[in-house]
Amino acid sequence: MGWYRRGFQELNGPAVELNSWTHVALSYDGTNMRLYIDGNLVANTNVSYAPNPDQPARIGTGHDSGNTPIFYFPGDIDEVRFWNATRTEKQLRANLFKDLSPTETNLVADYKFDTNSKTLINSSTNVAGLNGTVRNSPNFFPSSIANPINGLHFDGINDHVSVPYNANLNPTDITISTWAKVTGGAGSFRAVVSNKNSSFQGYVLYAANNDRWQFWIGTGSGWRIVTSTSPIILNKWTHLQGVYNSSTNTLELYVDGALEGNSTSGGNSIKTSIELLIGASDNSGNPGFFFPGEIADIKFWNTPKTYADVSSTFQNYDPLTDPNIIAHYSFDQGLSAQSNGFLKKLYDFAGGYNGAINNFALTGSASNFIVGNPSPAGGGVSGADLWLKADAGVSPSTGSLSTWADQTTNHSTTIGGASGYFPTGKL
Numbered sequence: 001m002g003w004y005r006r007g008f009q010e011l012n013g014p015a016v017e018l019n020s021w022t023h024v025a026l027s028y029d030g031t032n033m034r035l036y037i038d039g040n041l042v043a044n045t046n047v048s049y050a051p052n053p054d055q056p057a058r059i060g061t062g063h064d065s066g067n068t069p070i071f072y073f074p075g076d077i078d079e080v081r082f083w084n085a086t087r088t089e090k091q092l093r094a095n096l097f098k099d100l101s102p103t104e105t106n107l108v109a110d111y112k113f114d115t116n117s118k119t120l121i122n123s124s125t126n127v128a129g130l131n132g133t134v135r136n137s138p139n140f141f142p143s144s145i146a147n148p149i150n151g152l153h154f155d156g157i158n159d160h161v162s163v164p165y166n167a168n169l170n171p172t173d174i175t176i177s178t179w180a181k182v183t184g185g186a187g188s189f190r191a192v193v194s195n196k197n198s199s200f201q202g203y204v205l206y207a208a209n210n211d212r213w214q215f216w217i218g219t220g221s222g223w224r225i226v227t228s229t230s231p232i233i234l235n236k237w238t239h240l241q242g243v244y245n246s247s248t249n250t251l252e253l254y255v256d257g258a259l260e261g262n263s264t265s266g267g268n269s270i271k272t273s274i275e276l277l278i279g280a281s282d283n284s285g286n287p288g289f290f291f292p293g294e295i296a297d298i299k300f301w302n303t304p305k306t307y308a309d310v311s312s313t314f315q316n317y318d319p320l321t322d323p324n325i326i327a328h329y330s331f332d333q334g335l336s337a338q339s340n341g342f343l344k345k346l347y348d349f350a351g352g353y354n355g356a357i358n359n360f361a362l363t364g365s366a367s368n369f370i371v372g373n374p375s376p377a378g379g380g381v382s383g384a385d386l387w388l389k390a391d392a393g394v395s396p397s398t399g400s401l402s403t404w405a406d407q408t409t410n411h412s413t414t415i416g417g418a419s420g421y422f423p424t425g426k427l
C-alpha cells in the first residue's frame with residue numbers, strides 16, 4: 001500500500017504457513033493501515049496512501065513496473081472481498097466462513113470463485129461492472145468456505161484441538177455451552193473441553209468414568225465437581241452447560257437444559273496457566289482423556305448464564321451483538337466428510353482464539369469435520385441462510401411464505417424479512 005510510483009509501505013505478519021488455508025485482510029482508514037491474519041490484527045502503521053488510478057485489480061498475480069503480470073501465486077484462493085469501509089476484527093471473524101448478501105453494506109466486490117467460467121463474477125450487486133476475466137485456466141474446486149454447518153468428529157485416540165493459553169479464557173465468572181455426542185469409552189474419562197492444569201486450577205467438562213456428565217473447577221487444592229443425575233446416553237447429541245458464578249460461589253451443570261448438578265460451597269480457582277483443549281484434558285502436562293465422538297458449537301461467556309440465555313444463541317447467533325462472549329467455536333468450517341487437510345486451525349469466530357487441529361485424519365466421515373449442528377429439537381440446521389423462490393408465474397403473498405412448519409413435530413419457524421418473490425430468513 002502506498003504512493004503510486006513513489007513507494008509502498010510494507011507490513012509484515014507471521015511466517016507464511018504452506019498448505020494451510022489462511023485468512024488475510026488489509027485495511028486502511030485514511031491514516032492507519034492494518035494487516036489481519038485469521039481474524040486477528042498482526043501489524044499496523046500510519047501511512048499516507050494514493051489509490052491506484054488506472055491499473056486493473058488482479059487476483060493471483062501482481063505486476064511489474066511495466067504493468068506486466070508477475071509474482072504469480074502458487075496455491076488456492078477463495079472468497080476475495082473488497083469493502084469501501086474498514087472492518088473490525090470481530091466483523092472479520094464473524095464472516096470467515098459465511099457467504100454474504102449481495103447487498104451487504106459497504107461490500108464493493110465479492111468474488112466467490114463458485115462458477116467454473118471464464119468470467120469471474122462479482123456477487124455483490126452494490127456496484128455494477130466489476131466482473132473479472134479468468135486467464136490461463138486455473139483449476140476450480142469445491143469451496144471449503146461457504147456456510148458449512150459442521151461439527152468435529154474426534155477419534156478418541158489422540159484427536160484434539162489446542163488453543164494457546166489466554167487469560168481471557170479463564171475469567172472470574174464463566175459459562176460454557178457445548179453440544180456433545182459421545183460414541184464410546186464407557187467407564188473412562190472423556191473430556192469435551194478443558195482448560196486445567198495439574199495444580200487443581202481451571203475447569204473441565206467430562207463424560208466421566210461413572211458414565212455421568214461432570215463439570216469440574218479447581219480449588220487450588222482439589223477439584224470441585226458437579227455430576228449429572230442422568231446417565232450418559234451414547235450416540236445422542238446432548239447439550240451441556242457449565243456455569244460458575246463467583247458472587248454466589250455457585251457451580252452448575254445443565255444437561256439438555258435441566259439443572260442436574262449444583263454446588264454452593266467449596267473453592268473457586270478457575271484460573272489456570274496452560275492451553276485450552278477441546279476433545280482432551282490435561283494429563284500431567286500432556287493431552288489425555290481423549291473424547292470419542294462429535295462436538296459442535298462451543299461458546300464461552302465471562303458471565304453466568306441461564307439456560308434460557310444460552311438456548312437463545314442456538315440459532316441466528318450474532319457474536320457482534322453479544323458483549324460477554326469470549327470465544328465461539330462453531331466448527332462451521334470445512335467440507336463435511338471430505339478432504340479438509342488444508343484446514344490447520346479451528347477458528348474462534350468471536351474472540352479470535354484460534355486453535356491447532358491435532359492428529360485428525362481430516363478426510364472421510366471420522367476424525368474430520370462432518371455435518372453436525374444439533375438444534376434443541378434434536379436435528380436440523382441452525383444459522384443457515386434460507387432463500388425461497390417461487391416458481392415462475394406464481395405470485396405468493398408474503399404472508400403465506402413467512403412461516404415454515406415441520407409436519408412431524410409441529411414446530412414452526414417464522415421467517416423474517418419476507419418480501420415479494422424472494423423472502424429470505426433463517427431457520
Ligand SMILES: [Ca+2]
Pocket residue numbers: 078079112113114143144145146
Ligand atoms: Ca468459494
Ligand SMILES: [Ca+2]
Pocket residue numbers: 155157158159359360361367
Ligand atoms: Ca487421530
